[in-house]
Amino acid sequence: MELRTLRYFVAVAEELHFGRAAARLYMSQPPLSRAIRRLEADVGAVLLHRSAAGVTLTPAGTVLLDEARTLLDRADRIRVRVAVAAGAATITVGILGDGSDPGAMRLAAAYRRRHPGVEVRVRETDLTDPTCGLRAGLVDVALTRGPFEETGLTVRELRADPVGAVLRADDPLARRDRLRLADLAGRRWFQFPGGTDPLWRSYWNGGEPREGPVVRAVQECLQAVLWNGTVGMSPLGHEPPEELIVVPLADMAPSRVVVAWKAGDVNPLIRSFVQIATAAYRP
Template sequence: MELRTLRYFVAVAEELHFGRAAARLHMSQPPLSRAIKRLETHLGATLLHRSPTGVTLTPAGTVLLNEARDLLDRADLIPARVAAEAGAASLTIGLLGDGTDLGAVRLADSYRERHPGVEVRVREADLTDPTCGLRAGLVDVALTRAPFDETGLAVRELRADPVGAVLRADDPLADRAHLELADLAGRRWFQFPDGTDPQWWSYWNGGEPREGPVVRAVQECRSAVLWNGTVGMTPLGHAMPEGLTAVPLADMAPSRVVAAWSAGDTNPLIPSFVRLATAAYRR
């Protein structure tokens, strides 16, 4: 039984969908399906119930998932611990947005527990660079939000957050239970500078051209709403400052929290970081 096959199985078991798992593994679906069938044949057990809408784990599959996660965690730790013992272990993490997110806090705790000898450096990025310095080579891995141009990058989704419109508390729409993008037509929105990743820019503008003040940081976004009455979007679940509120947007896709790193990067600390992040953000 190869570690690679176990990684394939864990991806399918976590995504509960062969297509999404194949995309996560950067491979096509047919060889992934064949690998899982070979694994089932090797173990003499059905691991997954397949259906047109996805898959579900069998009791045997649940057992294997728990065992495989533990085994892969230990395997990922080997090169990291060797690097730490050699005195060359460091990891630079790019953070976008709120570093007090409970997922990030849990990840910091678990990473410190697993890798006490690793020096972790953190680089906070503003909203103009969703890859947090990854493309410029300033960080090894980024905790950020999609969408953005993923060319040359590997990306793992950690969580999906609903989003809402940021409004002044005295805005006529502030008391609504939810809004749709059409309710905000004609309003001024805070904007990112020219040259910002087009996919990132389009998402936070609700897919349409907008006009409004240019901002680069979360606090600037909030100040634009408070002082100028502009609107914009924010992930829900974050406390709003006094004078502001966030109203859910019913027709906006969730904001995806992701880990991103350069495809092909051989840094031995990255696989363990990504696995720990996946667990920390899904609690």
């Protein structure tokens, strides 16, 4: 019974869907299915019921899920303790966006509890670099939002937030319960500086070329709306200043909260960070 196979099983058991689990593990579905069948043969029990309606855990699968989580957690702790003993007890985390996000706060608390001997350095970045310095080698792991160019990176989604248009409270559209992007045609939107990741820029401009003031930080975005009547976008649940309103956008894809790291980086502190982040953001 290999740790890798147990990680596969935990992913399927948590997602209850082979396709989603395969995407989470960055592998194709057929080898994942074969690995689970081998695991069932190894333990001598059916772990998952598969049907057209989806995947459910058997009683044996429920027991293994609990035991596998404990075992994998122990294995990760061992890796981190060895890294600490070897003198590699520092991790630099890049953060973009709202530091008061409950998920980020749960993550910080859980990481401190799990690894009290690890020094966590935090580098906060503005909106011009959604990878928070990851590509430049300034951070080990990034807690950020997509979309952005993912070449050379491994990216795991933690949560998806619906978004809305940020408008001044006296804007006629602010009285609507819901808007569509077509309702905002012809309006000025805030812009990011030249050289900003094209996927990132396109998402926050609603997928269309726009004109408007150039901003670098969240507060600059809000001030552009307040002073100039510019249109912005924000995840729902982020309370704007009293003079501003966020109206849900019906035809915008959610904003993905993600954790990202360099592809192939086997630093155990990063692996543990990703594991704890996944649990901290789980509904």
